[in-house]
Structure formats: C-alpha cells, structure tokens
Amino acid sequence: NLELANAFGFQFEKKFWNLIYHHEKRLRLGRNYDAFCDKTTYLENEEEKCKLLLNRATDQAAKKQVTARLLCLGQLEPAVKLLLETEPHEPSFLSDQYLSCLISTTSTAVGASHMSTTKMVA
Secondary structure, eight states: OHHHHHHHTOHHHHHHHHHHHHHHHTOOOOGGGGGGSOHHHHHHHHHHHHHHHHHHOOSHHHHHHHHHHHHHHTOHHHHHHHHHTOOTTSTTHHHHHHHHHHHHHHSOOOSSHHHHHHHHHO
C-alpha cells in the first residue's frame, strides 16, 4: 500500500504507511514522527534537537527557544548557563539574570550551585 500511495501522490497515506512500515520493522522513525515515539526516544530526540539549536543559536529569540526547551526537558543547569551568557548590552540582560536566579533557587537539585548563581548575579 505504500507503493500505491507513492504512485498516486497521496501524502497522508504515504506518511501513514511509512509509519506502519517503520513500526513493524522496529526502525527508527524520522523527525516528522516524533509524536509517535515512545517516551525515551522522544526525549533523546528532543535533547539532540536542543544540542543542534544551541550550537546555532545566535540571536536572542533563538536562545530563548533553546532555554525553554531545556527547561521543559528538566535540564536546568544548561538553561541557567545559557541565560547567564546574555550580553550586558542586550535589553533582556537583567530579566535573564533574575530568571537564572529563580530557576536555580527553585530547582530541586541539592547542592550549592544555586548559591553560586545567585552570588554571581548579585
């Protein structure tokens, strides 16, 4: 049926049968099928996307997007580090510093890392 969908150009059917094919063969699905993955695979894919986005993030909007993804994944340390890397001349500098303090003090991580972040911002 995948061949028929390809032959007639049926996009929905093509995606559907491609999903069934990969599921039956236990193959890794492409990024288009993240919603159909199990939890661990989905989290691995998201972490991989974050790493790629982090390397490409040059403007403030891209950094905010990466920070939000890192927070959703529970990776607080890299998110705080990214917030602290905001340049002083940027308009969101102060709010990013406060947000990094808030994240580090409200996290459930045990240790003195939140104290060092708070002292550094202060």
